[in-house]
Amino acid sequence: xxxxxxxxVVTGLIIFAGIxxxxxxxxxxxxxxxxxxxxxxxxxxxxxxxxxxxxxxPEKQEQRAFIKAAKRSKKRFKHKDGKQTNRRSNVGSLSxxxxxxxxxxxxxxxxxxxxxxxxxxxxxxxx
Numbered sequence: 001x002x003x004x005x006x007x008x009v010v011t012g013l014i015i016f017a018g019i020x021x022x023x024x025x026x027x028x029x030x031x032x033x034x035x036x037x038x039x040x041x042x043x044x045x046x047x048x049x050x051x052x053x054x055x056x057x058p059e060k061q062e063q064r065a066f067i068k069a070a071k072r073s074k075k076r077f078k079h080k081d082g083k084q085t086n087r088r089s090n091v092g093s094l095s096x097x098x099x100x101x102x103x104x105x106x107x108x109x110x111x112x113x114x115x116x117x118x119x120x121x122x123x124x125x126x127x
Contacts (some may be wrong), residue, residue, distance in 0.1 A: 025032045 021032075024035075
């Protein structure tokens with residue numbers, strides 16, 4: 001029952017708003033268009049500020065950093081692939097390829113193993 005009443009009230013407000021807009025358009029078309037332009041301009045400014053300042057959260061900044069890193073990574077892999085194809089086309093034998101692969105130095109791994117308490121049982125009562 002409440003839902004039906006709310007629908008009737010909203011429908012009535014929309015009808016009255018439509019009648020008011022139509023009457024304003026017939027009475028003063030230039031003023032009507034000017035008011036619509038001002039409303040759109042203010043709405044655009046509010047939308048810009050809301051989007052630029054309010055939604056600028058650290059998560060969004062991290063997302064931008066991730067996208068930037070992904071682009072760099074793609075660029076680097078593309079660049080490496082281009083070099084490999086040029087080398088292969090210039091190199092005539094497999095032995096020279098093996099020599100080039102031996103000369104390459106591996107980059108140091110920056111990973112650390114953290115020892116945990118794997119053997120110790122958890123005390124479920126403390127949760």
